Amino acid sequence: xxxxxxxxxxxxxxxxxxxxxxxxxxxxxxxxxxxxxxxxxxxxxxxxxxxxxxxxxxxxxxxxxxxxxxxxxxxxxxxxxxxxxxxxxxxxxxxxxxxxxxxxxxxxxxxxxxxxxxxxxxxxxxxxxxxxxxxxxxxxxxxxxxxxxxxxxxxxxxxxxxxxxxxxxxxxxxxxxxxxxxxxxxxxxxxxxxxxxxxxxxxxxxxxxxxxxxxxxxxxxxxxxxxxxxxxxxxxxxxxxxxxxxxxxxxxxxxxxxxxxxxxxxxxxxxxxxxxxxxxxxxxxxxxxxxxxxxxxxxxxxxxxxxxxxxxxxxxxxxxxxxxxxxxxxxxxxxxxxxxxxxxxxxxxxxxxxxxxxxxxxxxxxxxxxxxxxxxxxxxxxxx
Amino acid sequence: xxxxxxxxxxxxxxxxxxxxxxxxxxxxxxxxxxxxxxxxxxxxxxxxxxxxxxxxxxxxxxxxxxxxxxxxxxxxxxxxxxxxxxxxxxxxxxxxxxxxxxxxxxxxxxxxxxxxxxxxxxxxxxxxxxxxxxxxxxxxxxxxxxxxxxxxxxxxxxxxxxxxxxxxxxxxxxxxxxxxxxxxxxxxxxxxxxxxxxxxxxxxxxxxxxxxxxxxxxxxxxxxxxxxxxxxxxxxxxxxxxxxxxxxxxxxxxxxxxxxxxxxxxxxxxxxxxxxxxxxxxxxxxxxxxxxxxxxxxxxxxxxxxxxxxxxxxxxxxxxxxxxxxxxxxxxxxxxxxxxxxxxxxxxxxxxxxxxxxxxxxxxxxxxxxxxxxxxxxxxxxxxxxxxxxxxxxxxxxxxxxxxxxxxxxxxxxxxxxxxxxxxxxxxxxxxxxxxxxxxxxxxxxxxxxxxxxxxxxxxxxxxxxxxxxxxxxxxxxxxxxxxxxxxxxxxxxxxxxxxxxxxxxxxxxxxxxxxxxxxxxxxxxxxxxxxxxxxxxxxxxxxxxxxxxxx
Ligand SMILES: Cc1cc2nc3c(=O)[nH]c(=O)nc-3n(C[C@H](O)[C@H](O)[C@H](O)COP(=O)(O)OP(=O)(O)OC[C@H]3O[C@@H](n4cnc5c(N)ncnc54)[C@H](O)[C@@H]3O)c2cc1C
Ligand code: FES
Numbered sequence: 001x002x003x004x005x006x007x008x009x010x011x012x013x014x015x016x017x018x019x020x021x022x023x024x025x026x027x028x029x030x031x032x033x034x035x036x037x038x039x040x041x042x043x044x045x046x047x048x049x050x051x052x053x054x055x056x057x058x059x060x061x062x063x064x065x066x067x068x069x070x071x072x073x074x075x076x077x078x079x080x081x082x083x084x085x086x087x088x089x090x091x092x093x094x095x096x097x098x099x100x101x102x103x104x105x106x107x108x109x110x111x112x113x114x115x116x117x118x119x120x121x122x123x124x125x126x127x128x129x130x131x132x133x134x135x136x137x138x139x140x141x142x143x144x145x146x147x148x149x150x151x152x153x154x155x156x157x158x159x160x161x162x163x164x165x166x167x168x169x170x171x172x173x174x175x176x177x178x179x180x181x182x183x184x185x186x187x188x189x190x191x192x193x194x195x196x197x198x199x200x201x202x203x204x205x206x207x208x209x210x211x212x213x214x215x216x217x218x219x220x221x222x223x224x225x226x227x228x229x230x231x232x233x234x235x236x237x238x239x240x241x242x243x244x245x246x247x248x249x250x251x252x253x254x255x256x257x258x259x260x261x262x263x264x265x266x267x268x269x270x271x272x273x274x275x276x277x278x279x280x281x282x283x284x285x286x287x288x289x290x291x292x293x294x295x296x297x298x299x300x301x302x303x304x305x306x307x308x309x310x311x312x313x314x315x316x317x318x319x320x321x322x323x324x325x326x327x328x329x330x331x332x333x334x335x336x337x338x339x340x341x342x343x344x345x346x347x348x349x350x351x352x353x354x355x356x357x358x359x360x361x362x363x364x365x366x367x368x369x370x371x372x373x374x375x376x377x378x379x380x381x382x383x384x
Numbered sequence: 385x386x387x388x389x390x391x392x393x394x395x396x397x398x399x400x401x402x403x404x405x406x407x408x409x410x411x412x413x414x415x416x417x418x419x420x421x422x423x424x425x426x427x428x429x430x431x432x433x434x435x436x437x438x439x440x441x442x443x444x445x446x447x448x449x450x451x452x453x454x455x456x457x458x459x460x461x462x463x464x465x466x467x468x469x470x471x472x473x474x475x476x477x478x479x480x481x482x483x484x485x486x487x488x489x490x491x492x493x494x495x496x497x498x499x500x501x502x503x504x505x506x507x508x509x510x511x512x513x514x515x516x517x518x519x520x521x522x523x524x525x526x527x528x529x530x531x532x533x534x535x536x537x538x539x540x541x542x543x544x545x546x547x548x549x550x551x552x553x554x555x556x557x558x559x560x561x562x563x564x565x566x567x568x569x570x571x572x573x574x575x576x577x578x579x580x581x582x583x584x585x586x587x588x589x590x591x592x593x594x595x596x597x598x599x600x601x602x603x604x605x606x607x608x609x610x611x612x613x614x615x616x617x618x619x620x621x622x623x624x625x626x627x628x629x630x631x632x633x634x635x636x637x638x639x640x641x642x643x644x645x646x647x648x649x650x651x652x653x654x655x656x657x658x659x660x661x662x663x664x665x666x667x668x669x670x671x672x673x674x675x676x677x678x679x680x681x682x683x684x685x686x687x688x689x690x691x692x693x694x695x696x697x698x699x700x701x702x703x704x705x706x707x708x709x710x711x712x713x714x715x716x717x718x719x720x721x722x723x724x725x726x727x728x729x730x731x732x733x734x735x736x737x738x739x740x741x742x743x744x745x746x747x748x749x750x751x752x753x754x755x756x757x758x759x760x761x762x763x764x765x766x767x768x769x770x771x772x773x774x775x776x777x778x779x780x781x782x783x784x785x786x787x788x789x790x791x792x793x794x795x796x797x798x799x800x801x802x803x804x805x806x807x808x809x810x811x812x813x814x815x816x817x818x819x820x821x822x823x824x825x826x827x828x829x830x831x832x833x834x835x836x837x838x839x840x841x842x843x844x845x846x847x848x849x850x851x852x853x854x855x856x857x858x859x860x861x862x863x864x865x866x867x868x869x870x871x872x873x874x875x876x877x878x879x880x881x882x883x884x885x886x887x888x889x890x891x892x893x894x895x896x897x898x899x900x901x902x903x904x905x906x907x908x909x910x911x912x913x914x915x916x917x918x919x920x921x922x923x924x925x926x927x928x929x930x931x932x933x934x935x936x
């Protein structure tokens with residue numbers, strides 16, 4: 001670690017590493033520092049379900065997702081690490097009229113931007129997911145180019161490429177303070193010493209609100225504990241990622257054959273620490289067996305948990321803070337940071353480099369929280 | 385059931401006569417252990433290894449349920465059993481080609497990356513070979529709701545230590561206030577602990593399960609873990625061949641009608657566990673090889689049975705057309721190699737504590753160079769660093785077969801004092817996953833297993849050494865991981881898949897810690913270990929998913 005850098009990125013998850021990757025094209029890579037308090041892939045980026053989808057309720061998010069899918073299709077060839085991106089589709093299921101209506105809306109918005117989202121009737125759903133419980137099923141929206149990815153190789157690929165280019169990745173080092181003076185960032189203090197810099201990127205994921213607070217700003221994000229499980233590896237039988245709107249249950253089959261799935265669970269303040277809970281094991285088993293009854297005799301192999309950061313309007317926070325020059329947010333990606341990473345971090349990097357972007361980053365800019373009004377645009381297709 | 389009750393089952397379409405009171409594995413074993421399955425990537429032949437429901441050597445499909453462990457399944461009349469891997473059959477599997485095609489290892493992390501347009505083709509092709517068994521057939525019938533129970537004291541374990549503590553506690557508190565669940569040896573047939581949460585306001589939450597029943601959801605104020613230990617695996621070329629087994633495996637397989645499934649075994653081990661195996665496997669051990677100096681008791685017993693003993697040996701390899709015909713030993717001091725003809729290898733050199741629940745509950749753990757594993761930091765009354773959590777017996781570090789009875793009394797007394805004094809002040813909340821707590825190494829002579837592997841790695845074996853048999857991860861692959869600059873067990877696991885298989889890392893993590901320590905030139909205690917994720921034993925979703933009233 002040197003004593004001065006052009007930019008310091010807090011967090012070496014997929015967001016921090018991808019941001020560094022984009023920045024290394026516009027800056028001297030040796031002048032970029034990525035700091036993480038733990039080792040690689042111990043944050044959410046090493047704990048997620050690898051779901052990659054483009055079906056959203058708002059066009060700006062859809063655009064981020066689409067660009068990211070393109071990046072992931074090329075990832076193996078570009079980085080030499082294979083994340084086995086498998087485009088088996090995403091299938092959102094509807095069990096009520098309201099759910100049909102909101103998924104029909106996704107279909108329409110998708111078509112508006114030339115994403116061929118299709119509506120599947122109950123029969124087609126049953127063909128697509130062999131053994132699905134048909135009771136109450138009204139149909140679902142399906143996009144075949146969505147898919148699942150193995151998160152780890154993405155992290156290794158990015159880290160190896162950054163290392164080769166000369167970017168410093170400083171692990172097991174805690175960022176403890178953001179130094180500022182006169183409305184500008186001047187440096188960061190870490191457990192391994194202080195570093196001078198005029199630009200900081202907050203890519204601290206589930207801990208992003210703490211880092212924002214270190215800069216003496218009001219946080220826009222809050223941490224959410226999310227749990228997930230994997231079954232024993234089964235031979236291939238399930239192509240798409242299957243999602244229900246009610247309770248946000250999702251499951252898919254990885255390239256290793258495991259069925260990996262999670263659901264939205266509101267944990268009270270009782271539950272702390274990054275560990276699984278019995279409650280999740282029981283409720284998730286119940287949901288999975290209800291949706292796919294034949295899974296009752298498949299075994300759970302492991303369950304784990306991770307933290308990500310949510311925002312009040314369901315949109316990520318990307319870009320420079322209006323009241324602190326040089327402090328760039330790259331967080332608030334909720335349960336979808338992996339699938340949006342390549343494009344979301346491109347916007348962040350362009351902000352850092354003060355480049356004009358081809359995409360309108362406004363809906364994601366931190367100034368939307370400016371005067372306490374509830375932000376207008378809302379992305380409600382939040383799951384997992 | 386009548387002891388000689390014979391039933392008929394179907395195995396790959398053939399009718400087979402079996403005993404209903406013996407495991408399915410016993411019905412499938414005749415003199416030699418059968419090749420029941422093929423490994424995940426290279427389709428290497430695999431036979432039962434551990435005999436305790438942990439390894440992946442006896443997975444078969446039973447009545448439409450995939451990957452049932454034959455060693456812990458009691459067959460019933462009319463059962464339909466199928467082997468699940470290999471084409472055209474498990475015995476003669478064409479896909480074993482992969483083992484030859486990739487003599488070192490198949491690199492799915494860096495492989496199949498270019499050209500980009502072939503990605504969907506590669507993906508479809510490689511995916512075809514993924515998975516262990518096919519998705520279960522649908523099973524009709526109600527799913528009873530998990531049972532909830534509160535018990536002041538929970539005792540976990542199936543051995544002498546658990547029995548002694550439990551009976552002391554029952555004597556002192558009465559039977560209603562103590563729940564004793566058994567584990568391991570036959571995990572499927574007794575209740576085993578799947579998950580133990582750190583206490584919240586003095587109350588532990590635990591989940592337990594017994595084959596064929598809904599899960600048990602438990603709350604208790606004190607937990608005594610007497611979960612014991614198991615015999616470790618060993619690294620050498622051919623270590624996953626049919627015929628290599630742990631001492632526990634040999635014990636289980638030897639209890640069949642025909643006795644042990646071998647005639648001239650090589651027994652590998654230097655201490656009390658090896659002595660015990662010598663007396664259990666009477667007449668079937670051809671020779672004893674010890675990795676370091678043999679204990680006087682072992683030397684004595686070998687002489688008494690007139691079995692040759694080779695002290696201070698490396699086990700260099702095991703070979704044969706299928707199974708094992710020869711093993712090669714190398715004297716660690718003189719360097720002399722000795723080929724020996726044997727038909728099995730029984731591993732009795734090292735025992736690893738069943739410590740998963742201690743890690744889960746957040747107990748402070750400490751690395752011990754002998755045998756090279758983590759044990760809980762304990763007060764003299766058996767109390768761990770977590771108030772209300774106690775450990776006793778082999779999991780607590782009392783050696784093999786050396787359980788002192790007074791200890792049970794002491795632990796029981798402090799549990800009772802805690803319950804009656806009501807002075808538990810449990811730390812709130814759960815510890816986060818992170819570096820291994822209390823990972824300090826005690827100074828002293830170097831870990832014997834570590835120096836063994838140092839000698840072994842100098843040999844640079846030419847063929848595959850299976851580091852993780854469940855996931856088919858080879859030693860060479862781990863060397864590649866370290867060469868690329870990655871390190872530590874958590875990262876190595878995420879890159880290679882080591883420890884992510886059906887045995888929950890029990891047979892590969894202890895070896896990988898030592899190998900990484902040597903490759904990275906750091907003490908084992910700095911390599912860390914993997915998080916002990918629930919469930920401790922794989923559990924069917926149906927056991928947790930039930931919603932219906934009543935028990936089955
Ligand atoms: C169980 C689960 C399932 C998920 N499923 C999906 C999915 O299917 N699809 C999808 O797209 N997304 C999914 N997500 C979300 C996704 O994983 C995250 O949005 C994404 O990984 C966020 O990346 P990140 O780099 O921002 O955060 P992280 O990977 O968490 O990285 C943040 C890093 O910052 C470090 N850090 C924090 N504070 C400091 C500090 N003060 N000093 C130094 N370092 C610090 C942390 O150690 C951490 O490594 C899931 C998340 C979880 C937990
Ligand atoms: S040997 Fe079973 S997980 Fe590695």
